Amino acid sequence: MNIPIKTPDEIEKMREAGRQAASVLEMITPRVVAGVSTGELDRLCHDYIVHELGSTPAPLDYHGFPKSICTSINHVVCHGIPDDAKRLRKGDIMNIDVTVKTADGYHGDSSMMFIVGETIQGERLCRVTQECLYRSIARVRPGVRLSELARAIQEHAEANGYSVVRDFCGHGIGAGFHEDPQILHYDGYAPEADATLAAGMCFTIEPMINAGKYQTKVLRDGWTAVTRDKSLSAQWEHTLLVTESGVEVLTARGDEDFALLDR
Ligand code: MF3
Ligand code: CO
Numbered sequence: 001m002n003i004p005i006k007t008p009d010e011i012e013k014m015r016e017a018g019r020q021a022a023s024v025l026e027m028i029t030p031r032v033v034a035g036v037s038t039g040e041l042d043r044l045c046h047d048y049i050v051h052e053l054g055s056t057p058a059p060l061d062y063h064g065f066p067k068s069i070c071t072s073i074n075h076v077v078c079h080g081i082p083d084d085a086k087r088l089r090k091g092d093i094m095n096i097d098v099t100v101k102t103a104d105g106y107h108g109d110s111s112m113m114f115i116v117g118e119t120i121q122g123e124r125l126c127r128v129t130q131e132c133l134y135r136s137i138a139r140v141r142p143g144v145r146l147s148e149l150a151r152a153i154q155e156h157a158e159a160n161g162y163s164v165v166r167d168f169c170g171h172g173i174g175a176g177f178h179e180d181p182q183i184l185h186y187d188g189y190a191p192e193a194d195a196t197l198a199a200g201m202c203f204t205i206e207p208m209i210n211a212g213k214y215q216t217k218v219l220r221d222g223w224t225a226v227t228r229d230k231s232l233s234a235q236w237e238h239t240l241l242v243t244e245s246g247v248e249v250l251t252a253r254g255d256e257d258f259a260l261l262d263r
């Protein structure tokens with residue numbers, strides 16, 4: 001197992017990729033309203049990435065994925081496929097997952113939840129899931145083991161009566177969309193589970209938290225992952241850089257303040 005360390009030149013390119021991915025989520029936020037179709041949101045993101053940013057939506061044609069973003073509604077855990085017939089309704093929660101590949105060839109990967117109308121259960125799940133992400137980000141610094149990041153997520157999720165999805169994980173990122181290591185969000189086995197973080201590593205943390213049991217299944221479209229018990233699922237994702245002093249959130253948006261992280 002060999003976790004790549006980015007050069008200063010690569011780090012600059014990762015910063016740009018991260019900023020771009022964040023800007024797509026900021027651009028799309030006001031468009032996520034009841035009645036809009038996920039196909040429409042996909043087109044808006046695609047056109048923004050290609051024409052405004054001069055970059056490529058990495059999911060498009062990735063192992064055959066047919067669209068430019070993933071849109072995962074309610075009990076969809078991840079990899080939901082945008083669809084013109086799928087319209088948002090009041091009470092829905094939805095994750096939009098954006099991955100940009102810049103003209104320089106580097107990836108920025110980030111996702112966030114949107115709450116349409118009002119849903120008490122949905123809001124609580126989305127908030128706790130974002131707290132899981134933030135708590136694990138707060139642990140990132142040289143010398144920390146990957147298993148400690150997983151523990152921060154699992155403890156908080158389970159303390160709130162939720163479960164952590166085991167079938168999908170975070171990942172190293174750079175010129176490759178998915179690089180080593182795998183970043184587990186629960187206490188489990190991965191080849192690099194006990195690897196130690198070092199400055200210059202780039203990876204995502206992207207916990208998927210279910211209101212019910214952790215088991216998932218993939219629908220017959222080959223992509224859409226859902227909770228087996230049909231319970232609600234939420235996910236938040238950031239692309240991170242390990243720095244000498246801690247962490248830089250490469251995909252931070254304007255609505256976030258990481259100075260508040262309890263480190
Ligand atoms: N963006 C997802 C991730 O966080 C991967 C999506 S792959 C796709 O790793 F093909 F479904 F788009
Ligand atoms: Co990712």
Ligand code: CO
Pocket residue numbers: 097098099109110111206237
């Ligand atoms: Co992603």
